[in-house]
Amino acid sequence: MSFPRHARPRALYLHIPFCKARCAYCDFSSNAIYGAPTTPAEYARGLEALLDGAGEVGLLEQCQSAYIGGGTPTVLGEDLPRLIAEVRACAGPFEELTFEANPESASPELLAQCLHAGATRVSIGVQSLDDAVLKALGRVHSASQARSAVAQASALGYRVSVDLIAGLPGEGRGALARHALELVERGASHVSLYPLEVHGETPLGRAVRTGHIALPSEDAVADELEAAAEALEARGLLRYEIASFARPGEESRHNLRYWDGSAYLGLGTSAASMLSREAYERLRELAPSLPEAPEGTCRLRLTCTSPAEEIARARSLDGLAFEVEGLSFASAIAEDLMLAVRCVRGIPERLDRRAKEVLGAKYERTCARLCELGLLEPSAEPSYVLRPCPRAWLLSNELFGEFWALSPDEPVLLA
Numbered sequence: 001m002s003f004p005r006h007a008r009p010r011a012l013y014l015h016i017p018f019c020k021a022r023c024a025y026c027d028f029s030s031n032a033i034y035g036a037p038t039t040p041a042e043y044a045r046g047l048e049a050l051l052d053g054a055g056e057v058g059l060l061e062q063c064q065s066a067y068i069g070g071g072t073p074t075v076l077g078e079d080l081p082r083l084i085a086e087v088r089a090c091a092g093p094f095e096e097l098t099f100e101a102n103p104e105s106a107s108p109e110l111l112a113q114c115l116h117a118g119a120t121r122v123s124i125g126v127q128s129l130d131d132a133v134l135k136a137l138g139r140v141h142s143a144s145q146a147r148s149a150v151a152q153a154s155a156l157g158y159r160v161s162v163d164l165i166a167g168l169p170g171e172g173r174g175a176l177a178r179h180a181l182e183l184v185e186r187g188a189s190h191v192s193l194y195p196l197e198v199h200g201e202t203p204l205g206r207a208v209r210t211g212h213i214a215l216p217s218e219d220a221v222a223d224e225l226e227a228a229a230e231a232l233e234a235r236g237l238l239r240y241e242i243a244s245f246a247r248p249g250e251e252s253r254h255n256l257r258y259w260d261g262s263a264y265l266g267l268g269t270s271a272a273s274m275l276s277r278e279a280y281e282r283l284r285e286l287a288p289s290l291p292e293a294p295e296g297t298c299r300l301r302l303t304c305t306s307p308a309e310e311i312a313r314a315r316s317l318d319g320l321a322f323e324v325e326g327l328s329f330a331s332a333i334a335e336d337l338m339l340a341v342r343c344v345r346g347i348p349e350r351l352d353r354r355a356k357e358v359l360g361a362k363y364e365r366t367c368a369r370l371c372e373l374g375l376l377e378p379s380a381e382p383s384y385v386l387r388p389c390p391r392a393w394l395l396s397n398e399l400f401g402e403f404w405a406l407s408p409d410e411p412v413l414l415a
Helices: 040-056 079-090 108-117 131-137 143-156 175-185 203-209 218-234 253-259 277-286 308-313 329-340 349-359 361-372 390-394 396-404
Strands: 011-016 065-070 096-101 121-127 159-166 190-195 238-241 244-246 264-267 272-276 297-304 322-328 376-378 384-388
Touching: 011 040, 011 079, 011 253, 040 079, 040 264, 040 277, 040 308, 065 079, 065 253, 079 096, 079 108, 096 253, 108 143, 121 143, 143 159, 143 175, 159 175, 159 218, 175 190, 175 218, 190 218, 218 238, 218 244, 218 390, 238 253, 253 329, 264 297, 272 277, 277 297, 297 329, 322 329, 329 349, 329 396, 349 361, 349 384, 361 376, 361 396, 384 390, 390 396
Parallel strands: 011 065, 011 264, 065 096, 096 121, 121 159, 159 190
Antiparallel strands: 190 244, 238 244, 264 272, 272 297, 297 322, 376 384
């Protein structure tokens, strides 16, 4: 069957569900490596088999970026550069290949091996440079290890991304900005700032609920984020997405694929995919048990629900379990609008034209109202129509909700 080039995934994600220890705030799909039902090495072999299958049916030919996330991919040790080399072998040439790392497992030797295997960017989970705060969060690295990992990766020639969390209990006023600038001085060219999310059944969630830990107010967190944003931009790292700042040319290509509506393929337990109908049908050649897409389905979102031990035993996608949602063309446009306004550039002309054709006056009224509210403004950049105003970064959920509400129907759960 024909497989149009434009319908193929442009990004690949591999999920590694292992960590040295589980953080107190973590609600992600990850497990401490000790006592896990399968080993990281066994899991990596299963991923390699899934990669081979996806490559054989043409799903990887147009991928422009790959991202190995988790969890903590660096706990794979010598299996991580092997997996990176396998990604390179199975897919076309990449603009960017990223892996996530935690400072305690990002040794200079492993960083060098991953670079030699074909990685171009490393994303280091720092979260804070305060040792007491790191300990309270259940992080197993020290601030000194974080500083060293960033400096070593930069010296090797990586593009270095770092993550920091705002609103951490016990962190002093202005700490977020200070930590961000120090990491830039040590070689980070990309910084992501995330507000702390407290999930009810995590250790941190229980401590907050019982009053053992007090969190800063929402206004205090907003002030910290705004101060850090101003400090980064003064240092030449510009906001390009709601949570991310980079030197010009150092933006994460992979992240941009998520926000521009590109199709992407995720492999591994809990990995998410967003596929065109054509790419989904090609995937069903590997996994015939996937449900048929109903008439009128334009886009499909998949999440692999098979646990790590099943991935480790897998020799193909067939037999793995997935949750599958189907979106109509109109819903896909509403989703693309919601994703577009995560980024500073905003809504491109081509998406604006499609939205006017399919969503009509309701879309135009929504844009007019958001401009009146000071959340959108005309874009001065060629090929873009409207972009978020600065105040929209603190009211992003309201902005996203307005565009998703344009969808005339809800995603249809297929399996």
